[in-house]
Amino acid sequence: MKIKFILFLFGLIYILLPKKGAAQNLRLKPIWGNDVFQTEKKYFLSTKNDSFQISLCKFYLSEIELYKKGNLVYKEDNSFHLINLNDCLSLSFSLKGNDLQFDEIRMNIGIDSSTNVSGIMGGDLDPIHGMYWTWQSGYINFKIEGKSNSSKNKTGSFSYHLGGYAEPFLCVQQISLKTSSSPLVNINFDLAKFVSLLPIQTKPEIMSPSEMAVMLSKHLATCFK
């Protein structure tokens, strides 16, 4: 009888003890203006007559850091996440820290130079994911492909592969988002804003590091909020 009581007491203490805090989750939400974005859906830009049907959009988020009043409170180890809009599992991930207090998230869109020159890596960085150039070395930071009525390509297709790890065509971009501590932080990625600056009529394809790739990468960094 006594033993049972002691066990009950232990059980009670266990239940009442403060639990390990909730894991910190990040979720990327692709949007088109005010709507939830869907691949393969035909969209129109309101300002122009261009139509966009995006079949593929993949990119790297890396070097995730959390800040409180400008001070670093958390830095993810081995921080490389391949986001694929066609794979909803890739859109959310957990950070290893618990009960983190922060007011700002900083991260890279793309892969930094030193990782780029360190050879071939595994996991999300494995070249089997099609995010590594083969004709010359380097990661593709961001890839978007689809169709547009304004593309001058015969099939009406467009594809933009943005990358470049060395100056003057360094494409990786750091973004900083103000947020509040919450177990789940949503990051919106506005594709309508991104495609609005694509040179779809004049240059429906970019497949190598260039000035235009740098310009589009800078613009891409403004499409996360």
Next chain:
Amino acid sequence: MKKTSLFFCLMLIALLAFKLPDESLFKVPENWPKPHYDFSKNPLTKEKIFLGRTLFYDPILSADNCVSCSSCHSPFTAFTHTDHTLSHGIEDRIGTRNSPALMNLAWQKSFMWDGAIHHLDAQALAPISHPDEMGSNIADVVNRLQKKNRYKKLFAQAYGDSLVSGERTLKAISQFMLTLVSSNSKYDKVQRKEPGFSFTEAEAKGYELFKSNCAVCHAEPLFTNNEYENNGLEPDTNLNDIGRKKISQKESDLYKFKVPSLRNIEFSYPYMHDGRYQNLEMVLFHYSNNIFDSKTLSKHLKKKIQLSSEDKSNIISFLKTLSDESFLRNNQNGFPR
């Protein structure tokens, strides 16, 4: 105190053992510089080298199962493709460049004639993916390998489990390529003052001429300075190959190509990035009589190189001392049996 120093000694040994590859698998030849490749990120093991060697000789890497790395990089010709000016791939498609000889790759900073590839681990991706070479892609290669029991076994032996990944595949191929060290030519033996080896009169004269006319780019002991130069070849208007400029996008790199090593040059004909010269006589004629001037021409070739026909034949005698029979006939580098 003694114990502490012993501990530090042991730590140091452990650290060194971790940093440097196993001497039986890879050894830096006497008086050679430190390799450029970072072995700590891909430590050599016998099993990984064997996996890489098996992959190197297996046409499973190509889309139609016909072309392997060794199709254009044959061990008997210093791992290049002789008799073909431009190398060819699946369905007999012809590329735009002459396949380079593969050796001493641990000392090489970049790969391809234009340096498009900056790391040995990334190199194999290029021929695997190029439509005129193997016409496949690494994701498909991984899929094909995963289905073969033989590779499941080899990957498990090399990595502890049978998972096939792009990283594991590429790093194993690197391991095999890193072991392709050629450092046993007559030249090397003479430099090391091995008994019974000395240059003939022609070779010795050729060596002196080489040092004063060629070594500024083809620097000893690797016989390349790993730089890009325009060596005065008249651009081929059909191929229209702009060389390094394609990668750097700099006008100052127009028509520049990587300075190749001259080791085993006797066997790696034809010569130049487009394989335009069939023999060494033609190469020396080019350097002495046929330099095509342009804005990016190497500063070392601005002044005419004066060579008599005897000089040329002496230089060729010297160049032949760079042939390394033990490398060319090394069964360890051949088709795995």
